[in-house]
Amino acid sequence: MKTEAVIEHITGWLAVYARRAGAHGFVIGVSGGIDSAVSSTLAARSGLPLLVVEMPIHQGRDQVSRAREHIAFLKERYDGVESVEAELSEVFDRLIAALPEGGDQDRREMSLVNTRARLRMTTLYYFAALQGHLVVGTGNKVEDFGIGFFTKYGDGGVDLSPIADLMKTEVYQLGRALGVNDAILTAPPTDGLWGDDRTDEDQIGASYPELEWAMAFDGDEAALDARQGEVLAIYRRLNAANQHKMEPIPVCVIPGALRGAE
Numbered sequence: 001m002k003t004e005a006v007i008e009h010i011t012g013w014l015a016v017y018a019r020r021a022g023a024h025g026f027v028i029g030v031s032g033g034i035d036s037a038v039s040s041t042l043a044a045r046s047g048l049p050l051l052v053v054e055m056p057i058h059q060g061r062d063q064v065s066r067a068r069e070h071i072a073f074l075k076e077r078y079d080g081v082e083s084v085e086a087e088l089s090e091v092f093d094r095l096i097a098a099l100p101e102g103g104d105q106d107r108r109e110m111s112l113v114n115t116r117a118r119l120r121m122t123t124l125y126y127f128a129a130l131q132g133h134l135v136v137g138t139g140n141k142v143e144d145f146g147i148g149f150f151t152k153y154g155d156g157g158v159d160l161s162p163i164a165d166l167m168k169t170e171v172y173q174l175g176r177a178l179g180v181n182d183a184i185l186t187a188p189p190t191d192g193l194w195g196d197d198r199t200d201e202d203q204i205g206a207s208y209p210e211l212e213w214a215m216a217f218d219g220d221e222a223a224l225d226a227r228q229g230e231v232l233a234i235y236r237r238l239n240a241a242n243q244h245k246m247e248p249i250p251v252c253v254i255p256g257a258l259r260g261a262e
Contacts, residue, residue, distance in 0.1 A: 032066030117154025148242025
């Protein structure tokens with residue numbers, strides 16, 4: 001990959017899209033992870049105003065510190081970068097207290113994880129509406145179009161996606177070229193939604209390089225070793241289960257014959 005050329009291409013694309021949309025700038029949430037670090041840096045490079053939002057919900061200290069270090073990096077290097085912290089832990093707790101318990105415990109836990117992401121999306125759009133900005137997405141190609149590893153109307157609720165055509169390993173290449181700090185580059189990827197230290201690989205059962213291999217696989221399955229077969233099965237299972245996230249919202253089309261007079 002021609003890393004520097006890709007950086008310039010995405011930077012220009014962001015600026016052109018914002019101008020055509022009549023937007024004044026961008027809003028993005030940062031988590032201390034590589035995807036949000038790269039996406040926010042690309043947005044800052046556009047030269048348009050950028051509001052970087054921290055939204056901790058019972059967040060681990062290491063995630064918070066990485067996010068804050070990255071915000072400081074952006075402000076030092078680029079003009080027009082502002083930041084705000086929206087501490088959402090109490091808001092989240094009060095929302096959960098207002099909701100009835102019950103049902104399968106695993107389903108409830110996953111529902112609460114997705115609620116965190118949707119609360120953050122709501123917060124980002126609040127700030128975007130205040131300033132006439134666009135919400136920048138942070139999903140990569142594996143997550144957005146491979147296994148659907150995002151929350152529908154949560155971190156999947158954005159206005160534009162600058163890195164969604166990049167594999168995770170390619171996002172790391174951009175991160176190194178952009179000067180993203182080592183703490184982010186070396187941290188195990190995590191969605192930060194569980195209130196503990198579980199990683200993406202813990203949840204998925206495969207690493208991003210393995211998933212990238214599975215996305216591109218078009219060979220003889222009989223020649224695969226045990227681990228490759230396992231990874232391919234994981235990828236196919238998640239890809240099938242999450243198609244509802246990756247395809248447009250289905251619309252029930254009314255046949256023309258039904259629109260006529262009764």
